Amino acid sequence: MIPLSWSEIEALGLGELRGAPADGVVRRVHDDSRAARPGDLFVALNTGVRFVDDAIARGAATLVPRDQEAALARLASLVRGRTDAQVVAIVGSTGKTTTKDALAALCGAVTPTVAAEASRNNELGLPLTVLRLEPDTKVLVTEMGMRGLGQIAELCAIARPTLVLVTSIGPEHLELVGTVDDVARANAEAIEALPAGGVAVVPDGEVLLEPYLRSDLDVRRFDRASVVRNDNSWSFTVAGRDVSLELPFTQRHLAENVLAALTAYDALGLALERAAEGAAAIRLSRWRGEVYELPGGGLVVNDAYNANPVSMRAALLDLAERAAGRRRVAILGEMAELGDESDRYHEEIASLLGELGVELVVAVGDRAGAYLAHAAEGLRVDCAESFESFADALRPGDAILVKASRAVGLEGIPALIQKHSSAW
Numbered sequence: 001m002i003p004l005s006w007s008e009i010e011a012l013g014l015g016e017l018r019g020a021p022a023d024g025v026v027r028r029v030h031d032d033s034r035a036a037r038p039g040d041l042f043v044a045l046n047t048g049v050r051f052v053d054d055a056i057a058r059g060a061a062t063l064v065p066r067d068q069e070a071a072l073a074r075l076a077s078l079v080r081g082r083t084d085a086q087v088v089a090i091v092g093s094t095g096k097t098t099t100k101d102a103l104a105a106l107c108g109a110v111t112p113t114v115a116a117e118a119s120r121n122n123e124l125g126l127p128l129t130v131l132r133l134e135p136d137t138k139v140l141v142t143e144m145g146m147r148g149l150g151q152i153a154e155l156c157a158i159a160r161p162t163l164v165l166v167t168s169i170g171p172e173h174l175e176l177v178g179t180v181d182d183v184a185r186a187n188a189e190a191i192e193a194l195p196a197g198g199v200a201v202v203p204d205g206e207v208l209l210e211p212y213l214r215s216d217l218d219v220r221r222f223d224r225a226s227v228v229r230n231d232n233s234w235s236f237t238v239a240g241r242d243v244s245l246e247l248p249f250t251q252r253h254l255a256e257n258v259l260a261a262l263t264a265y266d267a268l269g270l271a272l273e274r275a276a277e278g279a280a281a282i283r284l285s286r287w288r289g290e291v292y293e294l295p296g297g298g299l300v301v302n303d304a305y306n307a308n309p310v311s312m313r314a315a316l317l318d319l320a321e322r323a324a325g326r327r328r329v330a331i332l333g334e335m336a337e338l339g340d341e342s343d344r345y346h347e348e349i350a351s352l353l354g355e356l357g358v359e360l361v362v363a364v365g366d367r368a369g370a371y372l373a374h375a376a377e378g379l380r381v382d383c384a385e386s387f388e389s390f391a392d393a394l395r396p397g398d399a400i401l402v403k404a405s406r407a408v409g410l411e412g413i414p415a416l417i418q419k420h421s422s423a424w
Contacts, residue, residue: 016064040059040061073127076158080133088161089142093168095257103261104141107141115129119305129142166187166201168310173337191209191213197217200220204221297396303401312403319399328399334366365408368404383408384408384409394421
């Protein structure tokens, strides 16, 4: 981290400080008491106050903040003000974390890079990411989530991005923001935060973003439809140049996220000729399209981190392609926070399941029951803990997709399937 003096931290008046470092310098700020060491400032978030004494015993200074979000924001703003790194803000309705993972790997292979871990994209995670900036960092890759208007603007006030990448605009958090137009407005808060000369990377043809693309910005566009798979590699067109890469996954929608990342990578002034170095290092965060082989020639895809109509459609189309003649099984939970249009969006997914001819649909939860309307064969179960009630419906050789909004809690189902399949 870019060092901060103890005296300037004290002057912020953020809360109860203990254990000043011997040399008066803080070299790392974080929220994990288990990793505390001399030179650290452990910030006790939520129940972390119980571990203050543990952190002090490990040699760290500690802060119990009066307002944890405000405290992290103030500390992160200090650090952000002392770097010339290019700061990327990744926003959008789908694919933020996989795009962040891809861009972090691409940049990290060629220049000193700091990137958000997992999905640290909220009022706590974003400043903790900024606080990891080092004196030699050239690129900071952040991810910003939103559950309402004004939230991304607040995060941008901390990170002060120089490049914004909008992955997509679609129905998400409609219970909180109202309409897809408002989803665009909320994500465009990041574009509005860009300084003159900043870079906006946006999907080609996304008309809802056009009103926010100021004339003083460098606008770069990526066309998802241009991505082409060639046996074991993928072809991309970036700023009129052709780039061919081998990727550690085969899902088209994930490759499209790599195109968005490549467009940002190029806009950062990094060499497309070296993109293959970073592509080989891409590691996606968990529960995002993880594929596990099963006995008998089957497979299960764990895409259970989250779901909305756009990502659900992409995952089902991938299942249809990936199955390659195998029986297709979709274990699906509801898509949450879709507001008054929720029934319609669930019915659209039901229609898609029927069009694709998915052989078995397991609907988890009441609202997910809508998926069964056109299913060739369907089962409805109450919750993620109901695995045993449908386990015997699975067969050797099945191609299985597990996907739902995070609150449904299906992320453990693929491991149960693997355990169950060991008896096949």
